Amino acid sequence: MGQTTKSLNDKQISFIEQQKIYFVGTAADSGSVNISPKGGDSLRVINNKTLAWLNLTGSGNESAAHVMKDARMTVMWCAFEGAPLILRAYGQARALHRNDPEWEIYISLFPESIASRQVFLLDIDMVQASCGMSVPFYNYEGDREELAKWSERQGAEGIQKYWLKKNQVSLDGFETDIAAKAGISVDE
Numbered sequence: 001m002g003q004t005t006k007s008l009n010d011k012q013i014s015f016i017e018q019q020k021i022y023f024v025g026t027a028a029d030s031g032s033v034n035i036s037p038k039g040g041d042s043l044r045v046i047n048n049k050t051l052a053w054l055n056l057t058g059s060g061n062e063s064a065a066h067v068m069k070d071a072r073m074t075v076m077w078c079a080f081e082g083a084p085l086i087l088r089a090y091g092q093a094r095a096l097h098r099n100d101p102e103w104e105i106y107i108s109l110f111p112e113s114i115a116s117r118q119v120f121l122l123d124i125d126m127v128q129a130s131c132g133m134s135v136p137f138y139n140y141e142g143d144r145e146e147l148a149k150w151s152e153r154q155g156a157e158g159i160q161k162y163w164l165k166k167n168q169v170s171l172d173g174f175e176t177d178i179a180a181k182a183g184i185s186v187d188e
Helices: 010-018 062-069 103-107 146-166 178-182
Strands: 003-005 021-027 033-039 043-047 050-056 072-078 086-096 116-130
Touching: 010 043, 010 086, 021 062, 033 062, 062 072, 062 086, 062 116, 072 116, 086 103, 103 116, 146 178
Parallel strands: none
Antiparallel strands: 003 116, 021 033, 021 072, 043 050, 050 116, 072 086, 086 116
8 A cells, every 4th residue: 555644755855856757647527537647847846745747738638627627636756766666646736827827936947848838736635655666677868859849840829729729628528728728819
């Protein structure tokens, strides 16, 4: 079962800050469960009870759709080097968009990216640390550049058109409200 606590400790925060990849899990009360790998410089530990992560434009917008229906979210890290560990933070999440009052506070924590779509805040209810002894060793070779290059080619207007075409509805048909939340006219 692992060890559970109500918040992150200093050792766990240090572990999180060293990781190159993490996984986000969300689900509505029906439909598909979504597990999404995240990388790059896209996660911040705000304090021992709060995480913020930057969601860049992608082919889907499942996390946003799920959080609108059910705020529960799990973020997971695995030790791919050093001592074995699997660490999970469970809690309630909300998505911040460009028109939200807190947007500037949190987006300023991350490197600037034209692909920035949402910042998710996770209020941690429980942390679980488990052995991770079956997780294999992997070597980090570097971050991929393809999304940044694609985004720059699209420009701000192209990104917004992409959101309207690909990010308005989840795989299960749940609305994401990205146009309204980002202040984009659907007629564009």
